[in-house]
Amino acid sequence: MAMAQWFLLLCIFFISASASNVQTKVTDNPADELVAVLNSNRTGNKLSSLYSNPGLACLALQYIKAYQGECSAVGGPDAKKPAESEFAETFAPNCDVKASSLAQITGRFLACQSKYAEPSEAFNDILIRNSKSLDILNSKNHTEVGTAVSGSDGGGPYFWCVLFSNGKPKSSFVTEGGEPKVTRPGCFSGANDQCNGANTLSRIIHLWPIALGSFVALLYAL
Numbered sequence: 001m002a003m004a005q006w007f008l009l010l011c012i013f014f015i016s017a018s019a020s021n022v023q024t025k026v027t028d029n030p031a032d033e034l035v036a037v038l039n040s041n042r043t044g045n046k047l048s049s050l051y052s053n054p055g056l057a058c059l060a061l062q063y064i065k066a067y068q069g070e071c072s073a074v075g076g077p078d079a080k081k082p083a084e085s086e087f088a089e090t091f092a093p094n095c096d097v098k099a100s101s102l103a104q105i106t107g108r109f110l111a112c113q114s115k116y117a118e119p120s121e122a123f124n125d126i127l128i129r130n131s132k133s134l135d136i137l138n139s140k141n142h143t144e145v146g147t148a149v150s151g152s153d154g155g156g157p158y159f160w161c162v163l164f165s166n167g168k169p170k171s172s173f174v175t176e177g178g179e180p181k182v183t184r185p186g187c188f189s190g191a192n193d194q195c196n197g198a199n200t201l202s203r204i205i206h207l208w209p210i211a212l213g214s215f216v217a218l219l220y221a222l
């Protein structure tokens with residue numbers, strides 16, 4: 001009996017040790033973790049791993065901010081989408097991304113939920129929910145990806161945005177100099193930016209009133 005318990009404990013120890021080894025490959029940043037989950041799903045399906053482009057990811061965070069925390073504008077009957085011209089006129093300048101380096105967006109996911117979800121849960125349960133979203137995920141047209149995760153003022157709702165592009169890695173979505181501008185709240189992928197904890201993901205830690213229940217909205221498009 002005692003022996004069996006030790007064995008179990010050792011197993012748990014080894015499992016958690018190997019899990020933390022895997023995690024050291026990504027920054028402490030839920031957006032980087034989302035890219036890792038997404039790329040391992042693609043490579044699991046024998047598709048190419050996508051380049052994690054920080055400039056594209058910064059635009060993904062701007063895309064979230066365009067919704068101003070309004071979850072009902074993401075999906076459903078009142079759904080809205082930022083105009084395509086916003087990329088060049090607003091998102092790129094806010095990120096210091098050169099307008100001349102913008103490339104085509106070949107797919108996008110945007111989801112919003114009242115509760116926070118870990119990146120793998122956000123990927124499996126929120127973002128990839130039907131065959132249409134699987135088609136976008138598995139498209140051979142993409143060469144690079146950028147993701148962003150953000151809470152809103154007061155904690156939730158939480159937004160996840162994934163942008164895919166067919167641009168040339170390293171020469172598309174490039175900044176005027178150095179890394180794209182980091183703005184809070186919110187985290188974006190590819191910038192080696194540690195992004196976790198109280199003031200990063202959403203400005204104020206706040207528990208969503210349970211009475212409101214939980215909701216989720218999803219937009220996916222090419």
Ligand SMILES: *[C@@H]1O[C@H](CO)[C@@H](O)[C@H](O)[C@H]1NC(C)=O
Nearest residue numbers: 040041044045123124125128
């Ligand atoms: C990729 O993700 C989808 C959606 O969660 C899942 O159904 C599928 O099994 C995953 N594939 C691989 C190879 O991980």
Ligand SMILES: *[C@@H]1O[C@H](CO)[C@@H](O)[C@H](O)[C@H]1NC(C)=O
Nearest residue numbers: 106107135136139140141222
């Ligand atoms: C890939 O790109 C082609 C040409 O632009 C387009 O017709 C097709 O729908 C795209 N496929 C996917 C899965 O996005």
